[in-house]
């Protein structure tokens with residue numbers, strides 16, 4: 001098994017995205033408590049996605065650029081496009097949070113549709129990183145170099161934020177991975 005910079009963290013991100021899509025679909029739009037919880041979940045998820053993309057942009061993209069420049073450019077473009085979708089989701093969440101009772105059904109439906117779109121484009125993107133990008137990295141870099149990149153990413157995450165990332169990861173991993181990553 002090669003050092004894999006994507007698959008483990010992507011499991012956590014997918015699990016959270018699936019939870020969010022389910023929560024958006026099930027939300028009782030008559031309940032302010034439910035709506036507030038959904039809006040808070042959107043904010044949390046978008047925060048994780050932004051942070052994750054920054055980790056990739058700051059620590060992984062440079063390595064990809066040296067071994068596969070066109071792939072790196074396309075990946076950077078993916079990240080910009082995903083940012084736009086995330087902003088649309090945040091706007092829809094804000095619209096739901098501030099909607100009156102009569103507007104909530106339409107605002108909730110619009111948010112759910114955009115969350116589903118976010119999930120769809122994120123799934124394609126993460127799969128691309130786990131296949132195309134890993135192939136490019138594995139073809140050109142050794143495991144020690146990849147482990148160094150991973151060390152730089154992990155070293156840049158503050159301890160209290162790492163607790164939150166671990167909480168996101170723990171239920172999403174297999175027992176073997178959980179033991180290796182979380183201990």
Ligand SMILES: [Fe+2]
Nearest residue numbers: 053056125129
């Ligand atoms: Fe990415």
